[in-house]
Amino acid sequence: MSATAATATAAQLLGGIALAPLLPGLVQHWKARLQGRRGPTPLQPYRELRRLWGKSAVDVEGAGIVYRLAPSVAAGSVAVAVLLVPVASDAPDLGVGRDALVLAGLLALARFAVAASSWEVANGFALMGASRDLTIAVFVEAALVLALAVAALVSGTTDLVQMIAGTAGSAAWSDPALALGAVAFALVVVAETGRQPVDNPDTHLELTMIHEGPLLEYAGRDLALLQWAAAARHWLVLVLAAQVFLPHAADPRVQLALLPALLAVLCGALALTETLVAKMRILLAPRLLGIAGLVALLGIVAWLVEVT
């Protein structure tokens, strides 16, 4: 393994597992600044994880094995996804392949586990969140697969490493297909990270929750696992956005060097949207994501017209 590949692997593992909570922390921090508040430090998610890890879990009356295993399954499948998504165009296979469409399956597994757990507690608010999350997921998955398909067609493969290489340079600006894919993927990022206008991560009003709803009963280490999984989702989609859909260098060393800056810019962009855009009505979110799917489809048509 070359030195670059070793560095890329280290960055992938360290970043995906240890640095992931920094991303939502940064978004919250900057959002507070943009709104004229001082807000928590970017390290706040780590403090919360430490506090939660020190506490015992709480079992809900009548809950069984699905309730107890769901946080581990959610965190475990997102962790496999972290192994799957490389951060540069020179990275070894870590035993789980590097396919973009497998990523969609792993994210769906995490979602299934959490949603199934909400039936165990038979809590109306948890189920409300789960049913909304799964309904929106229908449109998110279609848009995600189409956006990835644009990048796959441009680069000729669904191998993420070659996808990063195939979309390198200024393709994102010069190639209309990839630009349209980027727009679609931006909306997928917003939905997958549970941010405004699709969901509001700050809400603690049960009636408006989507992603937070099924987490309502969890405490202690269970909640810590679920919060880490949410942070790792930020890492996964933001790394893909930075290294596939935004302009990036062809040299893996430059890619690695610029990654932190790109991630910071994307976190800033998320903070800015959260400040500027209000949460939309839940039933309008599918429409927004449907538009994302149509934009990605337009990207594919653009690519088809380009090559034929």
Next chain:
Amino acid sequence: MSFAALVLTGVGAVGAGGLLAIPRRSFAVGLAAQAAGCLLFALGGFWALGADASAGEQFTSTFTPGVGIDALTGLFLGVLGAVGAASLAYATRYLEPTAKGRAIGALTALFLTVQVLVLVARDPLTFLVAWEAMTLVPAAVILVARADEPARRAVVFYVALTHLAGAGTWVAILLLAHEGAIGDPSAVASGSGVQVAIALAALVGMGAKAGLMPLHVWLPLAHPIAPAHISALMSGVMIKIAIYALVRVLVEWLGVLPEWLGVLVLALGALSSVAGVVYALFQHELKRLLAFHSIENVGIIVLGLGACLLLRARGADAWAAFALAAALLHTVNHALFKSLLFLGAGSFERAVGSLELDRLGGLLRRMPWTGGAFFVGAVAIAGLPPLNGFASEWTTLQSLLRVPAYGGVADGTAGALALAALAATAALAALCFVKVVGLVLLGPARREAVAHAEEAPGAMRAGVVALAGGCVLLGVAPGLLFGSLVGLAPWSSDAPTTVGLDLPGTGDFRSGGVALVLAALVGALALLRGRRVAAVAPTWACGQLVERQLDWTSAGFTKPLRLVLEDVLRPEREVVVRTEGGVVREVAYEGRVPHHFEERLYRPVTAFAMVGAHHARRLQSGRLGVYVAYLLALVLVVLTAAKLGILG
């Protein structure tokens, strides 16, 4: 001993088992013999597939009866055997040795035999006879099991529709025989009118039998009312045999089809998969819901077939072979998990009675084996890693992605739309099966009978657990089968020989690695989480008491989607408020999502046919003299026509 001998012995065992099932004393032995026969089918079938060998007659367009086995027949025999063995083992305890039960036991053997006959038929005559029998035998089983009015109506509808549409099968097979094209792809010219006619007729006839939309309406009526092991065989195997016939005709015998036909097949597959799962979501009875999911999964299989046809038309032979293998892999996978789910539903029905979704709950605790296997089946059908449903949906997605990669603007766009449809279908299936496991397996029991449900007897548990094992095996190592399936394409193609799915131009789905790492991580995290629990707390519902009346229902969980799709689904709802002296006493709410295919498409056609039949009845006076007059008139008309030279 060769695979052909195994299959022949299997037929003997199934036949003997059918006869033995008739006397009360040897009833259980008879069913066990049928299970053993099925096991022989599985062994012989997969052997033929693995060795890529054939035995017996070759395909012929003449009407000389003949039977034989090749690799594709072997694959479907293997599926029939695997599902049949589990279902028959299950049936040894599921069926009671009453007069009714013994008749069903004997008819099951007949059902298995005619399905084998369709698969091994090598001439048009044997094929068509067995094909019709395959429709009629389950109808007979349903009528033996249930004689009530709704069941009789469902059977009439089933037989009428599959026969009317089944005419397409006759047209396709007889045209093929006429052209001498059975077993000979060079006999029909590519792009000729007769090629298109055969393909369209096959899509109508075999598509109806497979439950492809819009010819699917019989399926959700007939499948739920059959006994559980017959439902498993119908949904798991019988509709797959229609897929077998489609593969033979469209992929093997017709050569390269024009592109627009590939697009049509893609469109039918996309319609079936999305509409199938959407209507499944709004079903509130478990077996009916599962039947709609069969339509969805046939749609996914047909999407793979469509990709195969388009890629072949574009000359991308390697990916065309992968697409065919993807469709066949999903066929196998769906056979496993759908029969598992139907058998599980049968166990639940036996334990608690009604399968109305809102009145079950908590069965995972009461029936850990059946419930656990059912959970595995639900995760598999939802298309989630590391189970088998994901492996075949991933290969199908990859194949659909290759349609724009190799295609022009029009068919490429169709491929992209199909890709989006499949992604949405997978997400909708996840939504649906979260609802199913939640309402059936998790949470509190919702009525007295469910709270005291007993686990099913050993043989019934063994059947579902074995099928769940199959789902895990093909999820962890789909490559075991995939390589042989790629080899089934009539054009030569390189087959990958790995345990996972390492296809060129993809990032490789290392199914074994994913499963292993996932299991290790989940296990480690569960250990880290520890057994230490602070306290058992009641559910938090904002200070409100959690009462049974507040339980979430099937309709409630799918309401967001119903609202999103309101313009398409046009749900009906009725709220009746009874007030007395200015006080609201009672609020009755009724809502339903009408099945538009049935109400908008079929009802007018049926009504028109009934009116037509009413008028035609006037001609039937029943008097001999009138019929002689009809004959005389006919002869005169024909003679006049001949005289005038109209008949040529």
